Amino acid sequence: MNVLVCIKRVPATAGKITLTADEQAIDTRYLGFTVSPHEECAVEEAVRIVEAHGGSSTVLTLGPDEAADQLREAMAVGIERAILLRTDGGEWGAVATASAIVDAIRAREAVDGPFDLILLGNEAADTGDYQVGVRVAVALDRPIVSGAKGLEVRDGTVIARREAPAGGWELYEIPRPAVVSVKEGINLPRYPSVPGRLRARKKEIETVALDPAAAAPARIRLRVPIEKESAVEILGEGPEAAPRVVELFRRLGLIA
Amino acid sequence: MILVVIEHEGGALDRLSSEALTLGRSLAAAPGERLQAVVWGPGSAATAGPLVASGVAVVHEIADPRLTEFAPEALGKGLAQLIEREGPVAVIGTGSERGAEILAHAAARLGLPLAANVTEVRPGQPWQVTRQRWGGSLLEEARLDGPIRLLTVAPHAFEPAVAVAGSAAAVQAFAPDLTDGDFRVRITSLVPAEEGAISLADARVVVGGGRGVGSAEGFAQLDELATLLGGTVGVSRVVTSAGWRPHAQQVGQTGTRIAPDLYIACGISGAIQHMVGARSAKAILAINTDRDAPMVTHATYAVIGDLHTVLPAIIAAVRAAR
Numbered sequence: 001m002n003v004l005v006c007i008k009r010v011p012a013t014a015g016k017i018t019l020t021a022d023e024q025a026i027d028t029r030y031l032g033f034t035v036s037p038h039e040e041c042a043v044e045e046a047v048r049i050v051e052a053h054g055g056s057s058t059v060l061t062l063g064p065d066e067a068a069d070q071l072r073e074a075m076a077v078g079i080e081r082a083i084l085l086r087t088d089g090g091e092w093g094a095v096a097t098a099s100a101i102v103d104a105i106r107a108r109e110a111v112d113g114p115f116d117l118i119l120l121g122n123e124a125a126d127t128g129d130y131q132v133g134v135r136v137a138v139a140l141d142r143p144i145v146s147g148a149k150g151l152e153v154r155d156g157t158v159i160a161r162r163e164a165p166a167g168g169w170e171l172y173e174i175p176r177p178a179v180v181s182v183k184e185g186i187n188l189p190r191y192p193s194v195p196g197r198l199r200a201r202k203k204e205i206e207t208v209a210l211d212p213a214a215a216a217p218a219r220i221r222l223r224v225p226i227e228k229e230s231a232v233e234i235l236g237e238g239p240e241a242a243p244r245v246v247e248l249f250r251r252l253g254l255i256a
Numbered sequence: 257m258i259l260v261v262i263e264h265e266g267g268a269l270d271r272l273s274s275e276a277l278t279l280g281r282s283l284a285a286a287p288g289e290r291l292q293a294v295v296w297g298p299g300s301a302a303t304a305g306p307l308v309a310s311g312v313a314v315v316h317e318i319a320d321p322r323l324t325e326f327a328p329e330a331l332g333k334g335l336a337q338l339i340e341r342e343g344p345v346a347v348i349g350t351g352s353e354r355g356a357e358i359l360a361h362a363a364a365r366l367g368l369p370l371a372a373n374v375t376e377v378r379p380g381q382p383w384q385v386t387r388q389r390w391g392g393s394l395l396e397e398a399r400l401d402g403p404i405r406l407l408t409v410a411p412h413a414f415e416p417a418v419a420v421a422g423s424a425a426a427v428q429a430f431a432p433d434l435t436d437g438d439f440r441v442r443i444t445s446l447v448p449a450e451e452g453a454i455s456l457a458d459a460r461v462v463v464g465g466g467r468g469v470g471s472a473e474g475f476a477q478l479d480e481l482a483t484l485l486g487g488t489v490g491v492s493r494v495v496t497s498a499g500w501r502p503h504a505q506q507v508g509q510t511g512t513r514i515a516p517d518l519y520i521a522c523g524i525s526g527a528i529q530h531m532v533g534a535r536s537a538k539a540i541l542a543i544n545t546d547r548d549a550p551m552v553t554h555a556t557y558a559v560i561g562d563l564h565t566v567l568p569a570i571i572a573a574v575r576a577a578r
């Protein structure tokens with residue numbers, strides 16, 4: 001099984017989001033960077049599949065030079081090879097992103113043969129476009145299951161499991177080569193080991209420079225939604241607050 | 257013409273489809289514009305009533321005998337063909353997983369951009385939309401170029417459509433040009449939901465636990481309070497990453513969106529990715545040692561203190577009150 005996994009570098013926002021003065025981006029001066037939890041799980045899934053079935057794993061990102069950090073994080077947990085589609089740091093739209101990823105896949109497959117499985121996140125953490133995986137699959141004419149929370153490799157197929165709209169699970173069995181976008185919960189990702197990190201630091205990253213003119217972002221400006229101020233009512237401190245909590249439960253009709 | 261992609265269960269429209277119709281109707285109010293809808297699957301004929309009552313002039317059914325189960329590739333291809341034939345100025349999908357998926361397939365085939373999770377549309381030259389990023393904790397104003405604008409509607413950004421008077425329209429069958437290969441992705445089997453389990457998304461009371469709970473064992477008190485209140489337990493990502501609780505209980509951007517009457521958030525700081533999952537809670541009771549934690553400042557009520565002493569006192573008081 002040759003597995004490719006696509007990840008995207010995003011700022012690790014936690015508290016209130018602050019924008020740059022031109023409202024074109026998040027002010028990341030005081031932030032670290034990460035990838036979506038969905039993509040962390042996609043990386044873990046790729047590593048597990050290769051551990052169980054043999055083959056090789058590759059991680060790919062489209063992003064600035066610094067996105068090499070996220071590629072190395074993936075290699076630290078066991079991904080073997082990395083490809084950086086280098087941008088100048090500007091935002092890329094979903095159509096342009098998918099098309100650059102497809103070009104890179106075609107170029108790599110022309111040399112090494114097809115990826116049996118391409119894994120992505122169900123949606124990127126920042127843009128939440130919900131479409132790059134489908135666009136990649138359609139361009140390559142490969143079947144895709146989106147939002148998988150379970151994946152099983154069979155002879156010539158994969159079985160993907162996802163939540164049904166009304167509860168329970170839907171199972172899809174699709175032929176390989178296939179594309180699957182995954183959701184957090186499909187597995188519990190491992191933490192990188194120290195030797196893993198050291199190994200990843202020394203690995204080479206294949207880099208392809210992209211033409212910034214192809215980026216085609218649709219963004220005009222960003223805006224932090226206005227939050228309604230809530231005047232919090234402090235019911236008390238410590239265990240002594242319990243009677244007032246019970247009073248609240250009664251008021252809300254939660255207890256008789 | 258404005259085309260809305262409808263999801264229904266045996267003819268009954270789901271809520272997100274009604275919300276999409278509200279947007280569709282407002283766009284179709286422009287002079288010379290008309291509202292149409294597209295449906296598929298068993299019970300499609302029964303959608304005509306509610307759709308016409310929502311102001312829809314024509315209902316198309318993507319009809320193919322192989323479309324008995326959800327098959328996203330086939331549906332996306334069928335939808336793309338219908339769009340090419342009818343030439344709508346905009347196509348609106350719902351903010352559900354399936355809505356996003358079908359629209360993405362159609363967009364990919366048509367080579368058109370798609371704006372996901374839109375909260376506002378401003379037709380013009382070009383069209384502009386406001387859409388959600390970061391699960392809704394950030395908004396983006398964006399262009400939506402192209403002769404046909406494809407978009408999905410953010411859940412609960414619009415009120416569900418209310419009925420208007422309308423004359424009954426028949427459902428018009430649209431037979432797409434599909435091959436067996438287009439059905440390579442379809443549901444091959446279904447596993448039913450567990451009986452009796454309270455679904456996190458629908459629970460009236462959610463007792464939430466975060467890093468402050470400290471261990472898997474620490475959740476015993478949260479479980480007990482949830483049972484006493486007829487609710488269920490929800491957790492932060494720190495808790496699922498530590499393996500204390502399964503991911504199915506995670507609340508937030510990459511977990512479940514909850515909408516309880518009361519969310520009792522214990523030892524959770526209130527990071528934005530957690531809060532987007534709790535935004536629809538009617539009230540929040542935060543239990544936290546830190547008075548300045550975002551969860552406390554966003555809450556309706558708060559108890560300042562160690563959850564390991566506060567929760568047992570609440571549990572004892574609830575028992576005594578019965």
Ligand SMILES: Cc1cc2nc3c(=O)[nH]c(=O)nc-3n(C[C@H](O)[C@H](O)[C@H](O)COP(=O)(O)OP(=O)(O)OC[C@H]3O[C@@H](n4cnc5c(N)ncnc54)[C@H](O)[C@@H]3O)c2cc1C
Pocket residue numbers: 011012013014034035036037125465466467468469491492493494495506507508509510511512522523524525526527528529530533543544545546549561562563564
């Ligand atoms: C792309 C992305 C997606 C994410 N998706 C999600 C998601 O879906 N859901 C999610 O939850 N997170 C998500 N996160 C992670 C999120 O950013 C936070 O890291 C996480 O929510 C923090 O969890 P926490 O509140 O339990 O822990 P912390 O932030 O460490 O907070 C612990 C809180 O407990 C309080 N506390 C400690 N001890 C006690 C005690 N004894 N009694 C009472 N209070 C105490 C502290 O004062 C503090 O407020 C995501 C992050 C990213 C980057």
Ligand SMILES: Nc1ncnc2c1ncn2[C@@H]1O[C@H](COP(=O)(O)O)[C@@H](O)[C@H]1O
Pocket residue numbers: 006007008009036038039060061062063094097119120121122123124125127128129130131132133
């Ligand atoms: N810049 C990128 N580089 C690599 N993969 C990406 C990029 N953008 C999106 N993806 C992949 O596509 C998935 C869906 O993204 P989106 O359609 O933007 O929500 C993400 O979870 C990633 O796996």
